[in-house]
Amino acid sequence: MSTTLGLIIQWGSDGWTGGPNYLKNIVLAIGTLPPSHRLRMVFFVLPEQIDHLGQYQSILHLADDIRPFVPGVSMDDVDVLYPFPAEDPGVSANPARAFWIPDFQHKYLPHFFSNEDIQWREKYFSYLACQKNAVILSSQSALNDFQKFFFPQCPTYILRFVSSLDDKWIQMDASSTLKKFHINNKYIICCNQFWKHKDHLSLFKAINILKKKNIYINLVCTGSTEDHRDLNYFNSLKEYIEQNNLSQQIQILGLIDRTDQIQLLRASMAVVQPSLFEGWSTVVEDARMFGKTIIYSDIPVHKEQNPPYGISFQAGNPFALAQAIEANLDKLNSTIGTQRELDAIAKNREARIKFGLDISKIVNIIGKKNKDIKIKAIYNIKNTFFAQKQWYHPAIAGSQTFASGLFDINIYKNVCNILNKIQKDDYIIFLNEFIKKGIENFKENWRYADICTVLYHLSKSLDVKNYLEIGVRQGRSMAMVASCCPEVDIVGFDMWIQDYAGMENPGPEFVRDQLLRLNHKGKLNLVSGNSQETVPAYFAANPQQTFDLITVDGDHSPEGATMDIRNVLPRLRIGGAIVFDDIAHPSHPQLINVWQQEVQSRPNMSCFEFTELGYGVAFAIRMH
Structure with a gap:
């Protein structure tokens, strides 16, 4: 009998695209596996996310069942719940719980967090480190940080996610998407939410540095324009664009449909990832999926990802970024429809299967360990009744x-x-x-x-x-x-x-x-x-x-x-x-x-x- 993974849908209403994309990549990778290796999947949906299930339309058909994540919901057929949310709603304690920590950014960039946020993360990560359930991290860099700062006693696993290709993406004509967004010139693209640690400012400064050298680079930016940690951050970026007369070169589209974003990425001359901190960058994996040239900051996790057509620059240094762009102008060409893109797509299909097998292996290990310590005596003997055919709930007195x-x-x-x-x-x-x-x-x-x-x-x-x-x-x-x-x-x-x-x-x-x-x-x-x-x-x-x-x-x-x-x-x-x-x-x-x-x-x-x-x-x- 297949091991059952209870996947918890807990993101969507908050505007964070990273969480939904992470879950979708997991499900799609499992879906590529042969039946002998495929996990059975039950989706548990937090009540506040029910109205946002449209974001998960591409994976809902792969679920064996979909249930609300509420107290009392049936979980007898579930072996592992992942990623278990920080706030336990009081569900059954029997399925194994596996937690996910995306990164430890607050340790390196504390000035981007409130004191309350830092205290919460410290307390929560310390708790995860000393409990017995598994903690999954997305990179060796993240695991190194966990071991460095929190000395975990819990089981830990590295699960490096892979972007999952939708076949319709390569069948589409990107020119219609360019027309939709009124993009007429060659451009590079940055697909990051406008959060401070994504460091759009260094990128904008690099564009300005090049402009002063009569090198005019057009930039398209996608991603949510809200940063709950600094509500004025996006406005400050717009002011920089206006003050330096960059509005003709920098086009900000905001949060757009994933299909449109992929078409714009495919048609771009290059992808830029200037982020100061990541747990495992989706942008880098998207660029790898299509064989894109990507200019990325030299943070440890980007080096670990090591994209094949990557050009690194010193993180947070706009002059280094400008130099990286200028020195590689001859390499900045669209690869849409080229053999390079086709080769990259073939490698992505192989990587996605491996990712699915990695998920299956980890879930099976966690599920087996949990069966060895299954919670016993979960019934009060005096106030429960069981029959060969159970018509009612077990309790006999309320x-x-x-x-x-x-x-x-x-x-x-x-x-x-x-x-x-x-x-x-x-x-x-x-x-x-x-x-x-x-x-x-x-x-x-x-x-x-x-x-x-x-x-x-x-x-x-x-x-x-x-x-x-x-x-x-x-x-x-x-x-x-x-x-x-x-x-x-x-x-x-x-x-x-x-x-x-x-x-x-x-x-x-x-x-x-x-x-x-x-x-x-x-x-x-x-x-x-x-x-x-x-x-x-x-x-x-x-x-x-x-x-x-x-x-x-x-x-x-x-x-x-x-x-x-x-x-x-x-x-x-x-x-x-x-x-x-x-x-x-x-x-x-x-x-x-x-x-x-x-x-x-x-x-x-x-x-x-x-x-x-x-x-x-x-x-x-x-x-x-």
Whole structure:
């Protein structure tokens, strides 16, 4: 049976053409392989990209299936997900995840990035380096940088992409495209988005230097004119053109159709790639595909690509670029329809097959390794049912079942008994008296729920074997689970911040003592540090681990709570429960929104919320 690659369509709405072209090149290369080597492909589309699937029209017919990339989507038939996005939406943890890092530009050109962007890239790349999933890079240069700056412990692979030829491109008459864009003279072309590191300014200066020597070079530029890092950059380039009277020589077309761009590239006298940084340049590969002369900056990755008709110049030096153009004027001729172009196209077909085989080999290696560490025990035994023919989802009880037994006077009394066995703080004393008063005044009619009553009830009902908790503090919540299930294995995460919420936070040894008072016999692993870092690190070290019950009660900022939920939800067993505290806390009004967006909105989660009294609590059962 063929290995299945889940290809994640996550780019298109942001205007970046590199991402969609990368995915298309992968799919088209796989499509060239014989059936014995061809991967089965399932396209997973991020919801925000659905309206932009037109960019992928040329590859949609090659997909064996197309599905939304949302929580609960079926992935049982998928072996590897690639390229896995930086923001995990909480999908199944079973398929192997492979990540892609295009480049490490911020290390060399930090002035082109905001502090926030640099911090994000540093944190994300550091995380990828220490986790267990594969990271794929597009060049040896990129891998060298990864090893130099981040000391990766993860598996790494180099996958040098190849531009894929569409046969209709060589059957078209480029003259109609030239006419469409009113191009009447010979020209060189630069096919880069107008981002600062692409260094159009050096190219424009080189054109100006040559003009002053009475050498008039016409330049056509394609690519998006927006740089989100410097919104004024394109305007500054237009000002340079106007101030130096270059508007008759430089024609900027902006972002155009890929077919038109290819025809203009074919008809050009040469391609110019002045970029200051690349991970693996699509422009260089496009030039190679058609046997074009390309004048390129001498950055390491361009040297690694080593195009056959290449002329290098010192990166960032307009005088060196002008000299390279002038010294090679006799070589600047269109190769459209020539034997050189035909030979290059033949070599591209061979290179594309090799690229497809490289993809297949890497995906099969990653998929095989993942099968060896497949996540086990992904079902809560008590709350799932399986038959030879499965008509329903596996979970046999949803949130309404558990909610129906939640408001029970015996649960309130048992919670108070447990609280009386552990060391008390001011809140526990208050909670005990509050519950007693509710029982005394309203008896069986009283309706109250908090994190303690919910955890007690769920622990009893689900027969919890493995429990994860973010936000341990003194162990009050954990005590409920340990009392109901003495053999439960527990993993807890906390920063142990002193005087948290105005009360003591003695630390992990205090919590261990609390659980010993309750005769807890299972394993207890208390992890210190920021959960947004320690939880991913824990799962990287324990890739097969899942849980019957999970509590998220740590960072109460919307961003922190969101990240905690996203990190743990894929590890919740089907039929298991996640508990989220303080959804009605007056100091944290946004937590209810986090719950609704991250859990309640998921079609595979059955949810219940209580907000009438206290600080509010929510729980959800994973149905499938």
